[in-house]
Amino acid sequence: MKKTGMLTMTIVLLLLAAGLFAAGSADADSAVKPAAEKVLTIGVDQEAIGIDPHIVTAFSSHRRVDLMYNRLVRLDENLAVVPDLAESWEIPDNLTYIFHLREGVLFHNGREMTADDVKYSLERIMDPKTASPGRSYISLVDSIDVLDDYTVKLTLASPLASLLDALTSNNLSIVPREAVEEHGNLQKVAVGTGPFMLEEWVPDNSMTLVKNPDYFEAGAPVVDKVIYRVIPEAASLLAGVRSGDLDIAAINDGATIRQAKNISQVEVMNKPGINVRTFGFNTTREPFTDERVRRALALAIDRDEIVSMAEFGMGSPTGPIPVSATEWALPLSELPNTSPDYDKAKALLAEAGYPDGFTFNIVCSASYEGGLAVAQVIQSELKNIGVTAELEVVEWGVYIDRWVKRDFDSMVEIRGGSGEPDRFLYRTLHSTGGVNNFMFKDEETDKLLDLGRLQTVPAERKATYAELQEVLSEKAPLVFLYSPNENHVVGPRVEGFRQVGNGSLYYVTHTDVID
Amino acid sequence: MTVPRLFKNGIAVTGLVIIVLYVLIIIVSFFWLPFDPSEMNSQRLLEAPSFTSGHLFGTDEFGRDILSRIMKGTTVSLVISIAATALGASFGILMGIWAGYLGGRWDNGIMRIADVLFSFPSLLLAIFVMAILGENTYNVIIAIGIVYIPQFARISRGSIIALKSNEFVRAARSNGAGRTYILFRHLLPNSMAPIIVQISLSLSVAILLESALSFLGLGVQPPEPSWGNMLSSARKVMMLAPWTAIYPGLAIVTLVLGFNLLGDGLRDILDPRLRNVR
Numbered sequence A: 001m002k003k004t005g006m007l008t009m010t011i012v013l014l015l016l017a018a019g020l021f022a023a024g025s026a027d028a029d030s031a032v033k034p035a036a037e038k039v040l041t042i043g044v045d046q047e048a049i050g051i052d053p054h055i056v057t058a059f060s061s062h063r064r065v066d067l068m069y070n071r072l073v074r075l076d077e078n079l080a081v082v083p084d085l086a087e088s089w090e091i092p093d094n095l096t097y098i099f100h101l102r103e104g105v106l107f108h109n110g111r112e113m114t115a116d117d118v119k120y121s122l123e124r125i126m127d128p129k130t131a132s133p134g135r136s137y138i139s140l141v142d143s144i145d146v147l148d149d150y151t152v153k154l155t156l157a158s159p160l161a162s163l164l165d166a167l168t169s170n171n172l173s174i175v176p177r178e179a180v181e182e183h184g185n186l187q188k189v190a191v192g193t194g195p196f197m198l199e200e201w202v203p204d205n206s207m208t209l210v211k212n213p214d215y216f217e218a219g220a221p222v223v224d225k226v227i228y229r230v231i232p233e234a235a236s237l238l239a240g241v242r243s244g245d246l247d248i249a250a251i252n253d254g255a256t257i258r259q260a261k262n263i264s265q266v267e268v269m270n271k272p273g274i275n276v277r278t279f280g281f282n283t284t285r286e287p288f289t290d291e292r293v294r295r296a297l298a299l300a301i302d303r304d305e306i307v308s309m310a311e312f313g314m315g316s317p318t319g320p321i322p323v324s325a326t327e328w329a330l331p332l333s334e335l336p337n338t339s340p341d342y343d344k345a346k347a348l349l350a351e352a353g354y355p356d357g358f359t360f361n362i363v364c365s366a367s368y369e370g371g372l373a374v375a376q377v378i379q380s381e382l383k384n385i386g387v388t389a390e391l392e393v394v395e396w397g398v399y400i401d402r403w404v405k406r407d408f409d410s411m412v413e414i415r416g417g418s419g420e421p422d423r424f425l426y427r428t429l430h431s432t433g434g435v436n437n438f439m440f441k442d443e444e445t446d447k448l449l450d451l452g453r454l455q456t457v458p459a460e461r462k463a464t465y466a467e468l469q470e471v472l473s474e475k476a477p478l479v480f481l482y483s484p485n486e487n488h489v490v491g492p493r494v495e496g497f498r499q500v501g502n503g504s505l506y507y508v509t510h511t512d513v514i515d
Numbered sequence B: 001m002t003v004p005r006l007f008k009n010g011i012a013v014t015g016l017v018i019i020v021l022y023v024l025i026i027i028v029s030f031f032w033l034p035f036d037p038s039e040m041n042s043q044r045l046l047e048a049p050s051f052t053s054g055h056l057f058g059t060d061e062f063g064r065d066i067l068s069r070i071m072k073g074t075t076v077s078l079v080i081s082i083a084a085t086a087l088g089a090s091f092g093i094l095m096g097i098w099a100g101y102l103g104g105r106w107d108n109g110i111m112r113i114a115d116v117l118f119s120f121p122s123l124l125l126a127i128f129v130m131a132i133l134g135e136n137t138y139n140v141i142i143a144i145g146i147v148y149i150p151q152f153a154r155i156s157r158g159s160i161i162a163l164k165s166n167e168f169v170r171a172a173r174s175n176g177a178g179r180t181y182i183l184f185r186h187l188l189p190n191s192m193a194p195i196i197v198q199i200s201l202s203l204s205v206a207i208l209l210e211s212a213l214s215f216l217g218l219g220v221q222p223p224e225p226s227w228g229n230m231l232s233s234a235r236k237v238m239m240l241a242p243w244t245a246i247y248p249g250l251a252i253v254t255l256v257l258g259f260n261l262l263g264d265g266l267r268d269i270l271d272p273r274l275r276n277v278r
Helices: A002-015 A018-032 A059-068 A115-126 A133-138 A177-183 A234-243 A254-260 A291-299 A303-310 A342-351 A372-385 A396-405 A421-429 A443-454 A458-475 A506-510 B002-008 B010-031 B066-102 B104-118 B122-133 B137-164 B167-174 B179-190 B192-215 B227-237 B243-270
Strands: A039-044 A073-075 A081-083 A086-093 A096-101 A141-148 A151-156 A196-202 A206-211 A225-230 A248-250 A267-272 A276-281 A315-317 A359-365 A388-394 A410-415 A478-490
Touching: A039 A234, A059 A196, A059 A206, A059 A225, A059 A506, A081 A086, A096 A115, A115 A133, A115 A141, A115 A151, A115 A177, A234 A248, A234 A254, A234 A478, A254 A267, A254 A478, A254 B227, A276 A372, A291 A342, A291 A372, A291 A458, A303 A315, A303 A372, A303 A478, A342 A372, A359 A372, A359 A396, A372 A388, A372 A410, A388 A396, A396 A410, A421 A443, A421 A458, A443 A458, B002 B010, B002 B243, B010 B066, B010 B243, B066 B104, B066 B137, B066 B179, B066 B192, B066 B227, B066 B243, B104 B137, B122 B137, B122 B192, B137 B179, B137 B192, B167 B179, B179 B192, B192 B227, B192 B243, B227 B243
Parallel strands: A039 A225, A039 A248, A359 A388, A359 A410
Antiparallel strands: A073 A081, A086 A096, A096 A151, A141 A151, A196 A206, A206 A225, A248 A478, A267 A478, A276 A410, A276 A478, A315 A478
C-alpha cells in the first residue's frame, strides 16, 4: 500500500515543474517518518501578490496573512468578534474603545508586542502614503492613545458601532516598526505575531511556513509546517487532495465540488460564505418606483430553486444579512415575502396597475459574477406571475459600466457582504451609501441604519437590525437571494479544521494531521 | 442538366441528405417538441440520457431537455446561416461584378474596401461588429454577412474579369445591349459555378461562426437555445455531464459536414475541367 503511494507521489513529482522538487521531496520525507514532522499542505489557486498585511488586497495574499499575523480582535467560526491580541476591551461610551492587550506576546523577531506597536500599526494604515485598503475601515478614528504598555485607547470622531468588526480585518494586523523600517515594507518578509513564521517562498510555486514556538496560545499551532502550493486549476486541486498530495484546498467551482462529493477519499466542507447574490431594482425607473411591484416580484422568487439550478446547490438562501452571520440574521421563515406566493404577487401587481404584468430588462453577464444562470432562473420564475423579463447579457466591461452608471431596470449581482450588518447594509442601502445602486431612498431605512451605528449594546443593535431586515424584505429595493458556499476540500489526514465563512484559514492553527 | 448530375455524385448526395434531415427536424420542431425547450425543472438537473425519463439526450444544468433545445436550435442555426450568407452574397456579388466589369478606378476603389475587410480574421471582424451593434440574433446575421462580403466580392470579380473579354460579350455589345443587360444576362449566369460552391461552403462556416459567437456570449442570447450557447453553458458541467456538450457538438459537426460535402460535390460537378474526367 505504501509502495503504491510512493509510486504515485513519484509520478506526480515527475509531472510537476523542476522548481517544485524541493517542496515535494520534503513532503515525501514526512510520509516516510510521520512522527518526525507534521506537515500540512494547502492547495491554493492563486499566488499571493505580496504579503504586507496593511497593503494587500488580493484574496490569495489575505490567506497567507491569516497564519502569520494577528489583529486586535478576530472572527470566530460564527463570524462573531472574539479576542485576538486584545485580551478584552471596554466601550465606556460609543466614541471610546479601550483595548487590554495580552502580555508576553512575541513578534517573530523575538521582541515583545506592546501598545506602541498597535499605535504604530494603526497610524501606518491611516497614513495615505501606505495606500492601505484598511484606511477606510478606521477613518473615523480620531486619536490613538497608549495608556500603558498593554492598554490602548481609540477615540472616534463620530459613533461607529461596527468598528470592532472592522478591526478583525487582516489589513489591520499589528506589525513591528523596526521590521517595516528595515525592509521598507513587508511585501516579501513576514514579521508578525502569528502561529506560523515564513521560512521559504518560491514565487508561483510554493510557500513554506514553520511553527512559531513562542505563539501566545498554549498548544497551538499543532502542526510543524504549513506548505502552500499554487495550483491554478480547480480540477487539479481536487486531484491533489484525492492523491494525498494536498491536505486542504479551497475550491469555488460548483461543478468540481459536486464531483468531489462523489469521491470517498475526500471530505467536502462547506458553509454559506458572507457574499450575497442579489437581484436589485432601479427604484427610480417605472414600474420599480412602486414598492408593491417590487414586492410582487420578490414573491415570485423561489430561492431554493435558484440555488439548486444556478449554484449546483452550493449555497444557502439568505435575507438581507448573510445567513452565516448567525448573531444578526433572522431566519428567512421570519421575514415577509421570502417564499413564493403567486396569488398575492398577482394581486399586488393588479393593485399597482399591472394586472397583465409588464416587460423589463435584467442586466447580467456570462461570467460567474455576472449571474447569467441566476438571471435565467429568475426569468423563468417570473413567468408564473405574468411578468416578462428580458435578459440583457452584456460583456463584463459593459456590465461594470452599467453598474457604475446605474443604467439598468434590474441587475443580478454578487455583493461582498459582511457578517456585520452595518458594514454591509449601510453602504448598500443608506440613501448616502456608496454602493446604493438601487438609488433607494427611504426614511425608515436611513433612520434604522443611522441608529445602528450609534448602538454599542448588542441587544439594542439586534432589535434595530431585526426591524431593518423586515423593512427591507417588505420594501424590496433588491431581493437578497443566497450566499454561495465557502468550500474546502479536505483530505483524510486532516483533523480539526474549521471554516470561518469569509475564506480565512485561521483555524489551520488548530488543525492536526494524523498519519 | 446539373440537377441529375448532382444525384450521381455520391458526396453531394450525402451532404444533401444530411441537410434535408435537418430541414425535416425544423419542420417537425414547429409542430412538436419532446419537451418545452425553456421549461426548467429543479427535480431533473443534469440527468443522463435515458429512454425511461423521455430525455433521450439528457437534461442540462437547469433541467431542460437537451434534445428539444437542439431541435429548437436547429432553426436558429440554419436561419442565421442562410440569412447571413444571402446578405453577404448579395452585397459581395454586386460589388464584385461591378468592380470586375467596370475596371479601372471603380475596380480599385471597391476592391480596396474589400481588402480592408479581408485584412481582419473573420471571427475577429464578427466580434468587432457584434460589439458595435449589440448582442442579438439579427445582429449575428449582419455580423456574419459583413464577414462574407469581401469573399464574395473577390470571387465574383475574378470570374467576371475572366469572362468579359469573351466573344459572346462582344457580340452582345455590338448588338446594342446595355451594360446592365450584359452584366446580368450574360456575365453573371456564366460565372455562377464558383459562386454556388462558395455559397454552400459559406453556409457551413456561418454555422461555425454563429456557434463561436454564441459560445463567447456575443451571439444568440439565452434563454433562446442555439448550439453555440448550449456548448458554452455546457463547458462548466462537461466533466459531470458530458452529454450536455456532446449532443450540441455533434449537431454542429454533422450539419457543417453536410454543407461541406454538398459544396465539394457541387465543385466537382460544376468545374468544367473536371466535367469530362468522370
